[in-house]
Amino acid sequence: MKGVVCLVGKFEGERSVSRILTTCIYCGCGCGLYLDADQGRIIGSYPSGNHPVSRGALCVKGWNSYEFVNKLDRLTKPxxxxxxxxxxxxxxxxxxxxxxxxxxxxxxxxxxxxxxxxxxxxxxxxxxxxxxxxxxxxxxxxxxxxxxxCHASTVVGLKAAFGSGAMTNSIEEFEDADCFLVTGSDTTAQHPLIGSRIINAVRDRSAALIVADPRNIELVKYADIHLRQKNGTDVAWINGMMNVIIEEGLHASRYIEERTEGFAKLREVVKDYTPGYVEVITGIPAYLLVASARIYARSEKAMIIYSMGITQHVTGVDNVKSLANLAMLTGHVGFRSTGVNPLRGQxxxxxxxxxxxxxxxxxxxxxxxxxxxxxxxxxxxxxxxxxxxxxxxxxxxxxxxxxxxxxxxxxxxxxxxxxxxxSNRVRVALQQLDFLVVQDIFLSETAEYADVVLPAAGFAEKDGTFTNTERRVQRIRKAIDPPGEARAxxxxxxxxxxxxxxxxxxxxxxxxxxxxxxxxxxxxxxxxxxxxxxxxxxWPCPSRDHPGTPYLHKGTFARGKGQFMPAVYIAPDELPDQEYSFLLSTGRVYWHWHTGTMTRRTSTLDREVPEAYVELHPRDAERMQVIGGEEVRVSSRRGNIEIRVKITEKVKEGSVFIPFHFKEAAANILTNPAVDPTAKIPEYKVCAVKIEKMIKCGKVV
Amino acid sequence: MREGCVVEVGFSEPVARYLCPVTVAAVADRGRQGWVHRSTIDDINMNNRILLKRNINELLARSAEAREVYLPLEGPGGDVQFLPLQEPKELDNLNLNYDQLIIPPKNIGFPQLESLFEFKDGEINPTVPVPSRHILFGLRACDLKGILFVDDFFRKNFEDIYYRHRTEGRLTVVVGCTSPSPNCFCTSTSTGPFIEDGFDLQLVDLGERYLVEVGSENGERFIGEFEELFLDASKDEIHHSGEVKVTAAKAVTLKVDFKEAIRRLTEDDVPREIYEEIAERCIYCGGCLYVCPTCTCFNLFDDMKEGEGARFRNWDGCVFEGYTREASGYNPRRDKCSRAARRYEHKLKYDYQETGISGCVGCGRCLTSCPVNIGISNFIEQLTGLDSKQ
Incomplete structure (x- = not known):
């Protein structure tokens, strides 16, 4: 079998170590990694040196992907x-x-x-x-x-605009792009091997970086400009950038004429979004918007990188379409290192x-x-x-x-x-079902509602393929047998x-x-x-002799002509008011993965961030007289959780952020199930919450 | 218990006892067995031999009949891995001209994850591996330096039985490096491309043949086993090997002022800005310490279900905040900057003060594996390129 080096010890040690090349289980980067197996146990994970994404490196989750596989609480029997x-x-x-x-x-x-x-x-x-x-x-x-x-808005929005809902470029193309517009993606935390390429591009060859994100994410440190929009005002600032580009004649007229349709309508819609008007909606100073528009439009190889901060809104599809409009307006799609790159999470x-x-x-x-x-x-x-x-x-x-x-x-x-x-409503739904089957590797919170639980093999225990965010279909390989009676x-x-x-x-x-x-x-x-x-x-790789496609829409869009689809700004579904005065957004941290099923069973990762927290701005903390580490009650109209405070300027005053990995303080008890009308994606990134102190004068309230 | 204790691996036996009671107990049971892992050229009668390249496969295939033979094998996509030979056919993938292994061979003695003991109903059973005879064939000089360093850590002040059992039947065959990677700087650290002592055999590439330097009795015995495959070396060949070594050293183009770096570190003369910049750029993947041939830190954790389970140790490292966090929550190295400093201080100061040898073998892996191109060579360049405060 190719890709497998089998090493059965013949001597007294009875050692039988094997090392197989496979694909990482965590994010959409799809790093190539080796798993070492010894007597039915995974004992190590290492990067591939020549794999085009990992290139001898991994993030901390990849390096530690060996540990959860053999945990004793794996499901082993139906x-x-x-x-x-x-x-x-x-x-x-x-x-x-x-x-x-x-x-x-x-x-x-x-x-x-x-x-x-x-x-x-x-x-x-x-x-x-x-x-x-x-x-x-x-x-x-x-x-x-x-x-x-996560990316329903992308699949709908980019499919309509370009004819394909996937990342247009390859990960290695980040290495020679000269402008990155990163929005709604905490890239170094969520796609570390892509985030690192952006850092290197900025630090080592002075590529331009514009970050549009309400939070002060790691990449802000490297950014030329940080556009700190109010949550959920993305259509407005993107329209504002297009307004500036058209006003200043920086749009790619020939490209628009030859490769796109619907420009007149776009021009009409974005006309109203002057930098001054956009400042009122988004809070982004007009001069920063103008500067960003110029940098992006004038760059030769410009990439838009986005993720959940764009998609998880009731206007998710509009947000995505607006980014597609921006890229087409400037002729920034259909070339190497130039395009629109939704980073897929899983x-x-x-x-x-x-x-x-x-x-x-x-x-x-x-x-x-x-x-x-x-x-x-x-x-x-x-x-x-x-x-x-x-x-x-x-x-x-x-x-x-x-x-x-x-x-x-x-x-x-x-x-x-x-x-x-x-999630309280989800739990009610799970209880209402006549019959629920859950197939997983651990007994998850969802499995606790099941009528039948089927034990599945994990990624190290079966063969197959994963497709990473750059559309690379690659093998995973069986390194060990599944535990007990678990099956693929x-x-x-x-x-x-x-x-x-x-x-x-x-x-x-x-x-x-x-x-x-x-x-x-x-x-x-x-x-x-x-x-x-x-x-x-x-992909696309239509025939047996086709070499695969590193970037999309070369020469012509997948749908023929690129379609401009202008959108107008619509406010988020639930904004803070007097009672629920904070804006909550949710997301992940670098050390954990989703509901923690794997990372909370990994000693190094769980040790780094062992419990949930709510990020609170220092001025809010001072006003409320709460200190770092203090437990508070965070409530929305849907439920409440008790959680420790982490005081940080990562969030804006009036905003809070909670990672959703922790069952002990599950952020999704609070989130708003309102959805985008076409993509049906929920608005995880905006809802209104209140924060209450639990200790007053030494008493728990 | 999901989380193991937060440990800081030190050098002293009391600490080791505290960390691995079972290890130490097991060692005590069996008594300390003498084991000389280092022999120097002075110890033995230097005896140079010749091995024809066309005989290599036969030598390896026959050696593998009675031992595990770890070799650099080229796998899919051109990655070279140091793995035990399973069948002679795999010798087709032998690549002795590799530039660098992604993972140094330290994991043969110190795997990323290993079980220490199992427990059930209050009974504890150590899971000590059975000793194995094996050859590490085709090591680079820097990697052998790393192995010898790790040997000292696990065996000098206390004896870790797990490590001993995984390594004591070892024969090391260095193939001197003539194809360095651009990130290598072993000539600056005096750890390559050829090694002067500590090896059993060292091969020098003379084109169609290797000159074989014998570095220990162990090496001599091994040659004795396969006497018919070795020829005597002529003076010309010995002379030629000297030239090859000089050429090989010249091929290592990356140079750093290593001595100056050690001096600056030991005198605490490092501008904080350097650490600050590293700390800011670092994405905390841990790659630099996982691939470091001399990093030996580990964590302990238990995996348990219904009173039954096992204690494991796994690779850990100082860049992680939780590594130095104390039970109270206090962390003497809480900020990223002091954690970045710790790594460089460990390699270039503490190790040097403790053992007289620096913990850096100049392999450059910390740069190769770093997603954001940090690496110790860049650190040294930056440090020694800056004026000293004195």
Whole structure:
């Protein structure tokens, strides 16, 4: 097997160390790393020296990715709820129960009363199978995953503007871009191997850096300009930059004429967004906006980098479209080191989207509404009448579950009880379900509500592929066996399908699944395991001899002409008022990952940040007479948590920030479930909270 | 307990006892076994031999019949890894002209994660590895220097039985470096590209053949086992090897004023701005210490379920805030700047004061593995390029 060096000790030590090349489980950078295994245990993780992303380096999470794999509290046996308690069972019984109950619910209340949440942490092959299970076996388009909560706005917005919803450039192209506009991305914390490239570009070759972020993130230290907008005013400042660019004649007239459409309308809309007007809305001084517009427009190789700070708003799609407008206006897309780069968060969130774990599309963004597409899938899958109406999104699934419309839910590798907004309501929804299946590597907060828990193999225990943020499809490889009776997700899903009487899901290996994906998916047409050695291929890769695509929209946009889609500024759904006077935004920290399932089981990482905190500006702290480390009660209209204060100028006066990793003080109890009308992404980045002291005169209140 | 104790690894035995009671107890049980890991040229009769390159594969394949043979093997994508030979076919991937291994071979004796003991119902069972005979073939001089340094740490003032069992059956074969990476500066630290002592065998590339320098009785015995594969070296060949060493040294183009750096550090003459700049730029990945051939810090943690579990140790390091945080929450190195300083002080001051040897072997890995290009060579350049305060 390529990529695997197997070393079985022949001598008295009985040492059997193996080192395999695989892909990191954490962020979308997709670093190439080696895992060392010894007697069924992962004992180390090291970077690949020649991998185009890692290049001999990793972030602290990658370096420590060996530890959580072998934890003793891994799920090792299927669990079935009996008399209110989860009890161990055999696979036969568990799979029989899952298939029988899901079929029953589908028969009784219709396929739309079933829903499926796939996972951006599992492989492409597994996402494909989950999508196939939902559609081919249960005839439900109610399949979605956490991309809904991170980059749904990107998939919708960039697809409409450019014809493709992915990062336009490659990570190594950051090394010769000469201007970075970073907004809503704490890049050094969330995509360290991309953030570091920005730092190097600024420090070592004087590239320009404009950071537009309400928080004082690490990259601000390196920025030429920090635009510190009020949360949720992004459309306004982006329109303002375009206003300046057009007023000063810095737009790329020829590019606009040849490669885009809709410019007249854009000019009309942004005319009102003068720097003075924008200052009123956003708080960004007019002169800084003007300077930023000039720097960005005049740079030759300019990149926009953005992430959740742009997408997680009720205007998420408008924000994304506005950034696309800005890039097209200046001719900054379609070239090497020049483009619009949404950084995808999860290791395989790009792949989970590519695989059609979304309610509106099959693999490769082929619409479920398209009859020809359906017929193609029907032929290969050996089924008839695939559903043509788009299904429910993550946020809608929980709404419908609460109302009793969705009755059966099958979740793989997601933890909505902690990760979804207004999580108290999510928990109610989970309780309302007639039948909940959770498939994971640990007993998550969500799994505690399950009727059946299925133990899955982790990333070190199976073969497959992940697609990183730069569209690079690359291998993961099995280093050790899964613990106990845990099985790879693809095997489990196939097992469920089989028991439902579906014969079209028998595979001997993930490689065989990829062959089927390639057959059905034009952008993955040339992806075969033998071609993914050693460091993968970037889609679009339509044929077996295609070398892959480092950057998109070369010469022409994927949709033909780039479409300007101007937006007007709309305020966030819930802003501070007298009672709830602070603005809360949520996010992650460098040391942890999402709901902490892996990083809180990793000694070095958990030691660094062992508990939750709320970031509070020193002036607010002084006014409220709270000190650093003091526990306060933070409440929104949806719930409250008790949490320690961290006093820092990272947040603006009147704003607070809470990382959402910690179940003990779960930020998502507070967040607002209001969603963007098209992408249905919730507004994690803005809601109103109040902060109350818990200790007054030595008494707990 | 999810989190292990926050430890600061020192040099003294009392500290070691405190850290690893089981280790020390186990050592006491078995008694201290004498183990000379260093032999110098003075100890033995220097005896140069010749190994034809076409005989290398046979030598390695036959050696592997009775030992584990670790070699630099080129894997997918051109990464060279130091791994034990499993089957002779893998010798096709042997690459003795590599510029640098990503990870120094310290992990053979000191893995990133290892189990120390298992416990169940109050009973404790040490998980001491069984000793193994092995050859480290194709080491670079700097990496052997690193290994010898780590040997001292784990065996000089106290004996760590885990480390001893993983390393005591070791034979070291250095292949002197003629293909340095651009980040290497071993000529400045006097740690390469060839090593003067501490090796069992050292090979000098003479084109079609290697001159084999014998550095220990162990090395001599090994040659004796495969006598027919070695020839006697002529005076010309010995002379040629000297020229090769000179040329190899010239190939190391990165030079730093190492002595001056040590002087400045030991005299506490480092402008704070240098540390401040490093602390600001650092993204706290820990890469520099994980890849450092002489970093030996570890943390301890327990993994436990229903009263049953194991205690582990894993690589740790001084750039992390939690590393020096005390149980009270107080941290003597709380700010990033003093943590950045700590790393350089450790390598260029404390190690030097403690052992007379600096903890830097000039391999340049801390630069190679740094996502933001910090590296000790840049630090030294910056420091020695600045005027001393005196």
């Amino acid at each position: 669990l079935i709820r009996r008399n209110g308690r989860l009890e161990e069972s055999g696979w036969e019984e568990a799979l029989d129960l899952v298939s029988r109950r899901l079929l029953e619910i589908g028969d009784r209340t219709g396929p739309d009363s079933l829903a499926f949440l796939s996972s951006a942490k599992t492989t492409n092959e597994e996402n494909y199978l989950m999508m196939k299970l939902a559609r081919a076996v249960f005839r439900a388009n109610n399949i979605d995953h956490c991309a809904r909560l 290791n395989n969130v790009q792949g989970a989207c590519d695989m059609g774990a979304l309610p509106k599309v099959f693999t490769g963004y082929q619409s479920v509404g398209d009859k020809e597409v359906r017929e193609k899938f029907e032929a290969v899958w050996g089924v008839k009448d695939l559903p043509a109406v788009p299904g429910l999104t993550v946020t809608e699934i929980f709404d419908r579950a609460r109302k009793g419309d969705v009755r059966g839910l099958y979740i793989i590798g997601e933890n909505p009880a902690l990760s979804d907004p207004d 997700d693809w095997e489990i899903i196939s097992g469920v399908a089989e028991r439902c009487g579906y014969k079209g899901m028998r595979y001997s290996s993930p490689s065989e699944i990829m062959d089927e994906i390639a057959e059905l998916t034009p952008i993955y047409g040339g992806m075969r395991y033998d071609r993914l050695e050693p460091f993968g291929l970037q």
